[in-house]
Amino acid sequence: MLSSLKSASLRSVGCAVALSWFGLAIPQALAAEQRDLSVIGAWKLTSVLDSADVSGLDDEEASKLIGTVLKISKNHVRIGDHVCGSPDFAVISGDREEYIRRRAHSSAENLGLPSPVTSIHISCAYVYKKSPDMLVLNWQGVFFDAVRQQAKHRN
Structure with a gap:
């Protein structure tokens, strides 16, 4: 059980890091694609x-x-x-x-x-x-x- 909690915790940290990285990259990518x-x-x-x-x-x-x-x-x-x-x-x-x-x-x-x-x-x-x-x-x-x-x- 402890190993599954550690695994879940590491996945959460990994997801948070990935989301924060994509969260920064996505607005920049979208900005280049916007049209006015x-x-x-x-x-x-x-x-x-x-x-x-x-x-x-x-x-x-x-x-x-x-x-x-x-x-x-x-x-x-x-x-x-x-x-x-x-x-x-x-x-x-x-x-x-x-x-x-x-x-x-x-x-x-x-x-x-x-x-x-x-x-x-x-x-x-x-x-x-x-x-x-x-x-x-x-x-x-x-x-x-x-x-x-x-x-x-x-x-």
Whole structure:
């Protein structure tokens, strides 16, 4: 009887260790698999916030994009005349400062993002949620503020 109690006790400890290990691993695995479709819609670029250490746009090119509408749908992303296909809407969350430095090679100081930051991959760019109606777009290493455009109602 004592040996069966020891055996049961060891199984319980083993299960607890396994569950705690999986308990830590599962949320990380799920986080990589989450999708956020709440960014689908039209977003107007309102200002240039900052740029990465190396970016694909100079200041003049970035400024010309102010007023451009970013259109995000389930099938494609359009930024002005540039069209990208198949957004996956994969979500990654992390500490604002560390995430922006490591993933975007920039500082979060001028972006006005919450911490933790939520990043959503939209095929050719990343967006970071500020609020339900405000995003930061990382387009070619330049960060833009974007405001959701309300759908126009037809009478």
